[in-house]
Amino acid sequence: MLHTILFDDPVIRTQLLPFTYTRPVAAIRCGIEKIYEKWNDWLKTAVSFHTEPYLSRKFPLTVVDDNLFINGGLCPDEKLVAAIQDLAVNTALTSENGEILAVRSSAGWQPSIEYTHITALTYSGPFTMIRNVWDIFTFNGAQIKADFERITANRKSEPVTDPFTHCYHKEQIFIETGAVIKAAVINAENGPVYIGRNALIQEGSLIQGPFAMGESSVLAQGAKIRPGTSIGSFCKVGGEVSNSVFFGYSNKGHDGYLGNSVLGEWCNLGANTNNSNLKNDHSPVKLHSYVSGSLADTGLTFCGLMMGDYSKAGISTMFNTGTVVGVNVNVFGSGFQAKHTPSFSWGGHAEGISEYRLEKALAVAKDTVNRRNIDFEEDDENILRTVFEQTRNQRIF
Known part of the structure; x- marks a missing residue:
C-alpha cells in the first residue's frame, strides 16, 4: 500500500x-x-x-x-x-x-x-x-482562502447568535461548534474568516479577513486583527496584529503591535511589546540568515519578527524591522533589540546578553507546557537539549 x-x-x-x-x-x-x-x-x-x-x-x-x-x-x-x-x-x-x-x-x-x-x-x-521564513506570512492570506474552501465545502457554519456582533459578507464566515463571539465586528469582504472549535472572541474585537483562528484560542477585548493573520490552537491574542502567523500555544495577550511576523509555539510577548515592519526609508528589509550567518535581503518592504519556540519577551520590548529570535530565548530591556538574538539567550541589547542556563531554560519550558495541562515529554526535552548544543557557537556575547 x-x-x-x-x-x-x-x-x-x-x-x-x-x-x-x-x-x-x-x-x-x-x-x-x-x-x-x-x-x-x-x-x-x-x-x-x-x-x-x-x-x-x-x-x-x-x-x-x-x-x-x-x-x-x-x-x-x-x-x-x-x-x-x-x-x-x-x-x-x-x-x-x-x-x-x-x-x-x-x-x-x-x-x-x-x-x-x-x-x-x-x-x-x-x-x-x-x-523562507518570510514566505510563511507572505503566502498566509492565499493559504487561508485555499484551506477555507476545502475545510468548509458542503458544511454548514454555526450561526452568529450574539445580537451585538456585526458581520460583513456572512457567506465567507465559518464558525465551528462551541465558538463564542461577543460584540465583535467581522468583515469578510476581502477574504474568508474561519473560527475554530471552542474559540472565544471577546467584546470589541475587530476582524478583517482573510483570518483564521484555531481551536480554543482567545481574542482579547478590543483586539484589532488585520488581513492575512492566522492564530493556531490554544493561543491568546490581543492588541493589533497584521499579516502574522501564530503556530499555536503562544500568547500576545495585551496591547501592542505585531505585523508581518511569525511566532512559533509556546511563545509569550509581554504587555506593550511592539515590532517595526517597515523601514523609514522604505528600502527592502534584511533578515538574519542561518545559511550565511549574516543579513540576507528578503526583497520585502514589510517584514517584522520571527520568533522560535519557547521564547519570551518582557513588557515594552521593542523589535526592529526584520528581527530574528531563536529558540528558548528570554529577551527584555530598553531600546530596540538586536536583529538576531541566538537561541538560549538571556537578556537584551542594552542590558547585555548571556547564555540561558540549560537546566533553568528546560524548567521554564516544562512549566510553560504543564500550565496548559499538557505533558512536557522526554522527546521535547531531548529536542531542546540538542538545539542547545547545535546553537552553542551562535552565542558569542
Whole structure:
C-alpha cells in the first residue's frame, strides 16, 4: 500500500530556521492548517516524516515497499495532488528549475541523494512552496482562502447568535461548534474568516479577513486583527496584529503591535511589546540568515519578527524591522533589540546578553507546557537539549 512521507529538503530546512530547529518543515503552519495537515486531508491518509534524526522520535518515519516522498515545504492544490498521485514507481516530479517536488520510490530514497534509476518529470504548473521564513506570512492570506474552501465545502457554519456582533459578507464566515463571539465586528469582504472549535472572541474585537483562528484560542477585548493573520490552537491574542502567523500555544495577550511576523509555539510577548515592519526609508528589509550567518535581503518592504519556540519577551520590548529570535530565548530591556538574538539567550541589547542556563531554560519550558495541562515529554526535552548544543557557537556575547 502506498505510504506518504513528507521530507525536509536540506536547503529549505536551513532557510526556515529557527522554526525547523524544533519541527519538520511540514509541521509549519501557513493558512488555517499546518502543511502536513493539508496533505492528510487531501490524500485521506496519515503521513510520516523524513526529518533530522533528533526530531524523528516525535515525528516518526515509516517506510514501506511503495513510498511517496513529498517535499515538506510544498502546499497541496488540486492539480498538484493529481500530478503527484499519477507518479509511477521510481519517478520524480520536479519544478522547471529542477527542484524536487515529489518522488515515488520502492527503495529508501534520501532527499540528499540522487538515483540514476529515477525518471524525472517536469511540473509546469504554478505551486506554493514555503522556502523562507518570510514566505510563511507572505503566502498566509492565499493559504487561508485555499484551506477555507476545502475545510468548509458542503458544511454548514454555526450561526452568529450574539445580537451585538456585526458581520460583513456572512457567506465567507465559518464558525465551528462551541465558538463564542461577543460584540465583535467581522468583515469578510476581502477574504474568508474561519473560527475554530471552542474559540472565544471577546467584546470589541475587530476582524478583517482573510483570518483564521484555531481551536480554543482567545481574542482579547478590543483586539484589532488585520488581513492575512492566522492564530493556531490554544493561543491568546490581543492588541493589533497584521499579516502574522501564530503556530499555536503562544500568547500576545495585551496591547501592542505585531505585523508581518511569525511566532512559533509556546511563545509569550509581554504587555506593550511592539515590532517595526517597515523601514523609514522604505528600502527592502534584511533578515538574519542561518545559511550565511549574516543579513540576507528578503526583497520585502514589510517584514517584522520571527520568533522560535519557547521564547519570551518582557513588557515594552521593542523589535526592529526584520528581527530574528531563536529558540528558548528570554529577551527584555530598553531600546530596540538586536536583529538576531541566538537561541538560549538571556537578556537584551542594552542590558547585555548571556547564555540561558540549560537546566533553568528546560524548567521554564516544562512549566510553560504543564500550565496548559499538557505533558512536557522526554522527546521535547531531548529536542531542546540538542538545539542547545547545535546553537552553542551562535552565542558569542
